[in-house]
Amino acid sequence: MSKINLQDTGALFQIAEPTAAQAAPRAPGRGIGIDLGTTHSLVAIAPQGAAPRVLADAEGRVILPSVVSYAGERVVVGAPAMAQQEEHPERVVSSVKRFMGRGAADIEFSHPYQLVGEGGVLRIAVGDEPRRHVSPIEVSAELLRALKQRAEAELGGPVDGAVITVPAYFDDAQRQATRDAGRIAGLKVYRLLAEPTAAALAYGLDRGEHGVFAIYDLGGGTFDISVLRLHAGVFQVLATGGDSALGGDDFDRALAGHLLARAGLGEPSRRQVESARIAARALKERLSAADSVRIDLESLGLVDLEVTRAELEALIEPLAQRTIKACKAALKDAGLRAAELDGVVLVGGSTRVPRIRQLVEMTFGRPPLTNIDPDQVVAHGAAIQADILSGSERPGVTLLDVVPLSLGLETMGGIVEKIIPRNATIPISARQVFTNYSEQQTGMVIHVVQGERELARDNRSLARFELKGIPRLPPSMARVEVTFQLDADALLTVTARELMTGVKQAVEVKPTHGLSAEEVDRLVIESLDHAGEDYSARNLAEARVELGRVILAVRRAVGEVGHIESLLPPDDRMAIETALSEADAAMVAMVAMVAGSTTESDTEAAAASLTRARERLERISEPFAARRMQRALNAGMAGKSLDEIEAALADEGLDARRGGHSAALIQDDDEHGE
């Protein structure tokens, strides 16, 4: 099959360390799950397959208020920080999540802080004497550090890594900021997990084969609705919606206003408003269990006041209806009817309010899942995920040590470019840069395949997506970087990014889904049986792509500068036109030649004829190409020495080749998990 055409490749090689040995070691049971919330945060563990549980601090408090105080000499976090808030509102930072990954121009909500933009980085001025400016990332890191210490006390040793949850709608900058906060806190961030996905994991919804779920998350200050689809073991966010200024605190405010009105206080003092709010909160919580509650509110002059659940419900109804409207919009965005859902999950303390549960049940036509504490459900899901990623075995989770079948991409001509080789140790990341085929190409279809065969059609197809918005550039000038990241739980994330514009698209798949050990064996043996014909087919496909590329380039050059007679004299033009026709004919003949035959020798012969046509076309158009290049050089490099020009050309040529180099394994820890 091989053409004996000996040439010295010239390169000298060194023996490399095995790629398999570069994987990170595992620390089963030492992963933690963190729910980094706007108003409060939690940490949970689920070591080595155990049921998840949230961890309390020394005082037995599970919830860490997301508040950091810079009022004193030492940074204080949580409840003690909250206690300093009234006295130093501008030096005690709460709800910092709203600032994460944001520039000063993005901050459109009200807050008591003095913001400073230093070098494009948003900072909060929390002290003048001495001057102290903190970034939202640093503030979040303080919260994460406190939770990490809590986990270390519980685990009796270091934490290996963490899964941190983020809202499903967080953009890249917000996610990166969260990741950075984790790193500053000394945590290896295994993965960021969408909050609704974490809630779904907590309920084990990923064990099903497939399904569609709604996650209704009503916290203290925010409301989020997400529609998720489980497909082949992976959750996809189909739609998100909500209101970043709607939550249980609004319920409290509505009830407090009602109490103040009942007390006949038209212009209450700040203290009276505060005690009304505190009383309202307590009333709201008690009314979740009781139909009516009697209280004394001496500061408001109210004695033995009866408040009924019906009153509360009437007060919050407009707010509750706003959440329902958002739910319906999200369903519509997802293109689903309520009846098509397979489950609804409640998240957030405010979903304890009976009226909310009732409305959710009516809207989605089914009782919601409620048996996990809605304040803890996200942390539970994160803890389960962290446990898996630490290398623990859990029921229903298949952990792999090595990649059972190579993972790659389909490139021009249906050829497979392997990115992660078979038998590489998991977890692993690899990336490779691809380029465009023609100037007309403004998108790139990323077809992810699995298997050992040389042609995409003989492999398992895992996913397909299109990266759009590639700038129009001459052939081979665009740069699309494709990253394959395979996590400990065999989740493959494929990200394609155009390096000039930064446009990005990603997909997540479970390559092992529905793949049995027998099938792996069969596919590997098949690839050995077909090795000869596969290489021939690959050679043919490559010959075809190469000839196509040269035809395109020559046509383009003739079209652009062919009218300039000094570059392309009539004789040369004739010869080139003839060679182009012959090349076209070779393409057509090749299709006919291989159409009815699959033998290796026919395929080889077809590849050889394409290669001959390409070499002929290249040879005949070479003088024209050289003159064209010379002209371009004269125009662009006037005033430069010959040495400079040669050096520049050599660099360019080398860079162009390097651009498409073999898949590089990513070893940098910082990159891992992106």
Added chain:
Amino acid sequence: MHAHAMSSSTMSSSTKSSESSAAAASATAPSVAASLVVTSRAAKVMREQLARRGTPQAAIRLGIRGGGCTGYSYLFEFEDREPRASDHVLVKDGVRVVVDPKSMLLLKGTEVDFETGMRGHGFKFTNPNTQGSCGCGESITF
């Protein structure tokens, strides 16, 4: 497609390798002696590097993998695991070089030598199946 035919040029090398410790191994495992040649000089450097790495018993894996700007590139690395059943194993002066059967198709007749000179030093693969190379020399065309 497994290469069993011995060409005269590789014959001498395989004989040499049997003189050392290779007799048993080449009798049991599918032998690549027929189609891959490792020079004594190359084997000596491999042995030294294995010893320096602290794994004198490990093998060297040579293979071809898809990738690189013009298609394929060489894989050349230490192999700590035992060869797989389908691997071809060549033993030269006590050093095991393993090649998977698919790569063997494209390595048939390749000589692995060690070179020192103007360009620095390193292993050199002379592969009769190659057609050309890219500028960096790491990718090969068949």
